[in-house]
Amino acid sequence: AKKQAKLFSFFGKA
């Protein structure tokens, strides 16, 4: 099964 990743895992807070 695959789970949905969140953007925070890839992009840091500016």
Next chain:
Amino acid sequence: MFEATFNQASILKQVLEATKDLVNDANWDCSAEGIALQAMDSSHVSLVSLSLRGDELASYRCENQISLGINMNTMTKILKCAENNDRTIIRADDDADVMVFVFESEGRDKTSKYEMKLMDIDSEHLGIPEQEYSATVQMSSKEFSRIVRDLSTIGENVEITVDKEGITFGAKGESGSGTVSLKSNPSVDEGSSNITIDLTDSVKLNFALRYLTFFTKAAPLSDNVSLSLSADVPLMVEYAIGDVGFIRYYLAPKIDD
């Protein structure tokens, strides 16, 4: 003082159609260079980034940086009061609590003016790293919309594979499965799929079709769309807005549990 003039209302109408299903409220960040918007959907899975260059608009001025908090649905409704060909001016004073819309008919014989209340929006701004992608695919925006729509009838997710043969979209569901493959074809024959693929490494990634469906609402802005992919990073989907700017969407992949 911020004021931007668009020769036609249609660009703004199309931009709102392309964003309003993904974000309810967003800050329009206006500077001397132009208008920028960055917003995530409420589940923090996708992000839309809009850029409109001031010097490519009919006229543009913005002395001080200003962040205009806008309810996208309200703005969509106000823009529906404009005809597609109406010259459209949007304006806000520094520290204003309203944005003013002026719509002028083609014959200049009808002028409409609307005011929209602005909001205070706390938004999290994400730093998007410069990324070299393993694969960038340019294709018809209509074709991409069609594939997303067709595969949504089969399943909730799409597996996108890009290799030297071309790009393949595949979906599986309880009742069956489907794949659509487009061959990389540099010839420009009539009727060919007319896609170009810039590939350094083959990639295979999974994405939720629900978000891609939102992204395809931008198709009226551009005949072409570009999909940029690398292993284990968000997909970038870009539609150019003529010479004025772009709308980019980022979508986090589905990953192995």
